[in-house]
Amino acid sequence: MDLHEYAALDAVGLRELIVSRQVSAAEVEDVARRALGRADEELNALTMPPFETALDHDPDGPLGGVPFLIKDSGPFARGVPFTFGSRGVLGAVAAEDHDLMRRFRAAGLAGLGQTTAPELGLNFTTESVRYGPTRNPWALGRSPGGSSGGSAALVAAGAVPIAHGNDGGGSIRIPASCCGLVGLKPSRGRTPSGPFAGEVGFGQTVEFALTRTVRDAAHLLDAVSATPIGDKSVAPRPLRPYVRELTAGPERLRVAVTTASWSGTSVDPQVAEVTADAGRVLEWMGHTVTEAAPPFDPGDLVEGLVLGAYAAGAAFLLLPFPIATERWEAVSRSVFAESAAATLLDVARALDAQNRVTRTAAAFLTAHDLLLTPTIGHLPAPLGSFAYDSPSTIRDWLRRLFDYGPFTAPFNISGHPAISLPLGQSREGLPIGVQLVAAHGREDLLLRTAAHLEQAVPWSGRGPSVLTDRPGSRSSDRRPGVSPRDAG
Incomplete structure (x- = not known):
């Protein structure tokens, strides 16, 4: 198996080759290590050399x-050092x-x-x-996003098919x-917070992963989402298992x-145009699409x-490890100082706000199946x-972040499931994602709809050229919107 073949496969595809003995797990790991080394030279997305x-894992x-990466902010792995991206x-x-x-x-x-x-x-x-900038494999002068940017950059580059991420305001x-x-x-x-916490960020932070395909997300959610x-x-x-949603009828x-x-x-x-196009695809599929939004x-x-x-x-102030607060970055120092000074009344006011956001989102997603x-x-x-x-x-x-990414955080606050799908590209060849949100507990609906969109508007042929060297991988010759493959 060479780098090109490896980078073209998702996690399920790699596992199928291992099970059928067309390739061994050791061979897959060897190729993954070479891919990681090559990709990280360009992207600066690993905190240290590969382990x-x-x-340890169950073969x-x-x-x-299947090769995998963990983010430097959990989930903590026994014996592995972590820094939360900080010198402190x-x-x-x-x-x-x-x-x-x-x-x-x-798994x-x-x-x-x-x-x-x-x-x-x-x-x-x-x-x-501490680590310097991590670069986007589609355009090295741009950010891969955050906070799970290192994981996203290496999955997009083809170095691994799945990498851990967590999401407290949009970070997956x-x-x-x-x-x-x-x-x-x-x-x-849906995914566990223990044993270190009963919940993280008053329930706003959720653990999962980044993938290149919907089926990988479904298989992984089945594997890790026990009560x-x-x-x-x-x-x-x-x-029923989430993988069954992939072939469920509309x-x-x-x-x-x-x-x-x-x-x-x-x-x-x-x-905006990619989002509008996605709405038209859903309408073409037979769904009733209307313009509406929760009145947050x-x-x-x-x-x-x-x-x-x-x-x-x-949480950081309570860590049972030495912390050099003078070495934290400026915003972190503000977060520490303001968190330490916050009163019970300050927290109660914020909890009231969370309650209002949650109820607004829940009411809206009673009248609509998806947003x-x-x-x-x-x-x-x-x-x-x-x-x-x-x-x-x-x-x-937070207002600066909210101005840049205003669509994701409301559903961390409310606890509703949401998924980003790579349905478009800009004229410059940069990826553009659209978000689907469902009622609490309805990942089945998200994955089913996402699978239908992946089939109608396939994105598997698009990818940056870090490992593939495919001409046109970063090209700008694709229209920015999306359209159903078979819409005629």
């Missing part, structure tokens, strides 16, 4: 032998596995390395002072949009679509994000656009 040996698991975390090594890491191992994923993340994870780019979906990937944020309580023991929030069990859905941002900022016309209060959305920032600051929006309001940002090392208050910083 000398793959992390007979449903994804046994000193000598932190996980003493035991996160519950999700145990499930990754049981058979072969952890080969750790990916970059911005400090504290509170950024929509991945450019920590925004990198997915920037890098042309599938990014599923599960419902609150968490002891977690504060638990999502309802699906009626049903007529009520789809709301909006391209108006809740922050009040303008949306790039190319992004922008102030409540910012306060809901502040709640997550308070939780992040408090379609852009994933972010803009094209992938040039590197250096979000200077985290410049002084800023929590609210000022």
Whole structure:
């Protein structure tokens, strides 16, 4: 197996080759290591060289032998050092596995390395002072998004088919949009938070992964989404395995679509057009599509994000490892200071805002089956656009992020599942993602609809040229919108 063949396969495809003995797991790992080395030279997406040996895993698991990466902000793997992208975390090594890491191992994923993340994870780019900027494989001068930017960059480049990500305000979906990937944020309580926490960020942060195909997302969710023991929030069990949604027949859905941002900022016309085109494809499929949006209060959305920032600051202050706060970046120092100074009344106000956002989203998703929006309001940002090392208050910083990515955070606050799909490209050849949101616990609906869209508007032929060297991989000769393959 050469690099080109390897990079063209998703996780399910690789596993099928291993099971049929067309290739061994050892051969796949060898190619993956070469791919990681080559890709990281361009992208700066690993925090350290690949692990000398793959992390322990079950070779007979449903994804046994599939190369995998973990993000430098969890899920913690026993014996692996972590830094949260910071110069101020000193000598932190996980003493035991996160519950999700145990499930990754049981699924058979072969952890080969750790990916970059911005400090504290509170950024929509991945450019920590500790590790330097991580670059987007589609355009090296642009960001791969954040905070799961290192994972997204290496999956998009073809170095691995799946990499861990977590999402507290868009940190899976925004990198997915920037890098042309599938990014599923599960419902609150769908994947585990233990044993270190009952919930993370007042339930706003959810763990999962970035993939190149919908079927990989479905197979992985089946493998890791068993009911968490002891977690504060638990999502309802699906009626059937998620992989069965991939071939389920369509049903007529009520789809709301909006391209108006809740922050009040303008949306790039190319992004808006891709979203509108996606709505037309859904209508062509037989769904009822109307223009509508949840009436969120922008102030409540910012306060809901502040709640997550308070939780992040408090979590780091409680870490049982040495912390050199003077070595944190400027925004992190603000988060620490404001979190430490926050009163019970401050937290209660933010919880009230979270409650209002949650109820608004839930009511809307009772009247509609799905909501379609852009994933972010803009094209992938040039590197250096979000200077985290410049002084800023929590609210000022979050408003900056909210202006750039106003569509993802509301559903972290509310806990609803959402998925970003790579349905378009800009005139410059940059990926553009669209977001689908469903009612709490309805990942089945998201994955079923996503699979139908993947079939109607296939994206498997698009990819950056880091490993493939395909002429036109980064080309600008594709129209920015999307259209059904067989619409005639």
